[in-house]
Amino acid sequence: MDKGIDSNVDKVISNIYTNENVYATGRVTRVNKYNIEVSGLNDVSFYEAIDVNHKASGYVMGIYANKIIVSLVEINEEIVPGDIVYALKKEFKCLFSPDSMGKVIDIFGHDLIAGKSFEKTVEVPLENPTIPIMDRTAVTREFLTGIIGIDLMYPIGKGQRQLIIGDKKTGKTQIALDAIVNQKDKKMICIYVAIGKTKKEVKDIYFELTKRGAASYTIVIASFNDELPTRTYLTPYVATSIAEIFMMQKYDVLVVFDDLKKHADVYREISLTSKKTPGRDAYPSDIFYTHSRLLEKGAQHIGGGSITMLPIVETKSGDITDYISTNIISICDGQLVLSAKSFARGEKPAINYGLSVSRLGGNVQTPDMKKVGSKLRRELLSYLEVRSVYELANIDEMSKELQKKMRDGKVMVNKLKQYKFSPRTKEEMKAEFAFLFEESTDLEKKINDSDGTHSSSDGNYQEKDHSNTSLNIEKN
């Protein structure tokens, strides 16, 4: 008994001598924006939480023989070399409160609109391990956005990652907000992640969602453009860890990342600051992995829950073939491409139907929607293609079939226009496009009756006369 106490006392004393009492400590030797070097801290683990003299906090991101590198995520006061550093003997984690629903929060358990900390919080890891292949099941359940062009032609399923990509001011965020608002009474939890946005933008979005009654099931997790890049960088990962908590409790979760181009730029800044060798466009070599491991958390889990992801990427002058865009396109299960041209024409939502893709397609639609959707998509794409070739031709001189196609095409494009926050139900969508089926059967009958004479577009074009075209223009 005595021996036990003795050995305990000896252990504590020896711990004090070796700085292993409660917290290990070291000293700051170098400060570089949000990375600091610390010496004297020997017994730390990778990603351990670190406190710098109550002035700043962060985590271990490098361990060397004679120093460690700490990445800071919160700096309240200026740090100077010589400041004492505490290793907190636990993995660095963020905080999340179960009371966050309907609030704008950050990743440290603060309610930003009320300007205070939550009372009840749970710890959330920065990242969880990847979801194993065998813990996933097929993505088959529909996720309805209420937008006709999406739900019918480029459907999204629960557990799908669908990219929204386009230039500034083409309505990218609006599509995501429409999708959130349409989840009312659908038992979805929505998480809107603002990455490096302005405070004004975030407050606008928050009010918009509250006004539309979406706040009761939505959490806005925000990082602002004037915050530490390290914090902005972590925000989408922590948001995903939060989404995973819900998924494991069998909830269906929607996560919107607005936007990942900004995230890539922030990560580039961090990498270059820590002197990593740059690759294409000065992005670090692991920029793909940065986004792939984030977006791979979008899944239909075998337990029943799911995480649907709508990442947003901003492009310049409509170029979706730049490095970051193609990376993220190659990770996602499809993309909705928004076009500035359609936007200017008033064809809103300004979806470029030719470039948009859903890799899951009909798999996530109910048979009735699939039937209308695949027909509409075929007809519309074929119209859009024909339109570009025959735009200059006189419609009166066209074959009956082509005339019909041009007329139907215009109707389709008009019917796809939709105001913001005016979701349609599946029934409304199907009813709108029922005409595709009625008339096409009529058309086929007509062609059969006339023994295919109308179906040869060659014949009709040969008679075309140039003077007719100009005459027609004058009449108009």
Add this chain to the structure above:
Amino acid sequence: MQMVGKIISIFDISIEVVLSSDNVKVGDILEVVDDPNYRFEVVEISNTSATCISLGSTRGLKKGLDVKILSHGIHVEYSDKILGRIFNSYGIPIDKRKIESVKTRRTDHPTTTLQELNIESQILWTGIKVIDFFAPLQKGFKMGLLGGAGVGKTVLIKEIIHNVYTSLNSNAIFTGIGERSREGQELYSEMKKSNLLDKMAMVYGQMGDNPVSRSKAVYSGLTMAEYLRDEKKQDVLLFIDNIYRFIQAKAEIATELKQILIGNGYPSDMASEMSKIEERINSNQNGSITSVQAIYIPADDLTDESVQTIMSYMDGQIVLDRKVAELGIYPAIDVFNSTSKLVDVEKIGERHFSLVESVLKTLTRYNELEEIITVLGIEELSEEDKLIFYRARKLRNYFSQPMFVAEAYTGIPGEFVKIDDVLNDVEAILNGKYDDIDESKFLFIGKVS
């Protein structure tokens, strides 16, 4: 096994170990004593220390931990037990079932020698019109499958698996490198559903995994393919989706190891690392390995250094094009850039060869005409050009095809089209036999009946 050293530094996936033993070699797998979650591969040694890369996450790892040698290199199962199973990059089954190992083999293996190499073989028809016509395959071929993001690459790979599999009757290996886990899961359950699973093995190092895992999947998959070729004397099909991700993973590792990189951040040993893989994918006296390797094109840039490096090993290429996909024509193949070494009068015969030439001629003219039409309108074309214009559009539509694995998207049942039918149909379209039939009737059909 006894301990061989202590961890001295950790930075992301790169770990430095101070050695207390001279038993450690490059390629050895080290493990933290009493914690199998932390495993490393030795990539460089000096007389006092070893630089390692971590096979998994390094989160929670500490300086000063003891390490031991786990094995010399990564070993995977080298027996029939691989069939019907799904493995991670390190040869560990991930389908929640135990494996009763018969025999294992190290995944790094010498390349095929000139003496062993066999280059004689037969044509392998895929039943996909546009591939068989423009870029036919041969046993032992390496076909590159190029395409930017989201133009239907993976669907085409699945279709080839489906079609060639049913005709060749030998086992296949699917290696997923840096691609979507969702697709891994889907391929697994689709193969299971169609009772093909027990005739193939899958290896996955997907895009959520760390770069070391993504860089190792190809070696494990290759070793399994070699087993089927050398021990079971088969004509093996090896699918690699996506080989670019291998170089990408290598680039990430090189960055972490602070190696000097070449342009666009690629590792300087990219070409020699590729050779070590591609020179193993060959035919020998035992059998053949026919491989279809998807190649992702970063930033839609075909001149990318790594894409060019990979291409130099290929016997042919199938190029997917976003512009064709935009027209709603699938498989969205760019026929001008898709070809194979088989497209030669002596190999596919006079008729097929001259048809390929005339089709390309017609389609080239069509592209020129399209520009004229945009400016002047269609009525300005000569009679002859009008015929070319309409026939070219029919041809273009004809080379779309309903695919078995895309039935869910299109709602049209898939079709396997014999090459003789393709040649007859193409000839008939070119000769004007179908001038009276509307061009839309050629879209998503098998053969013209």
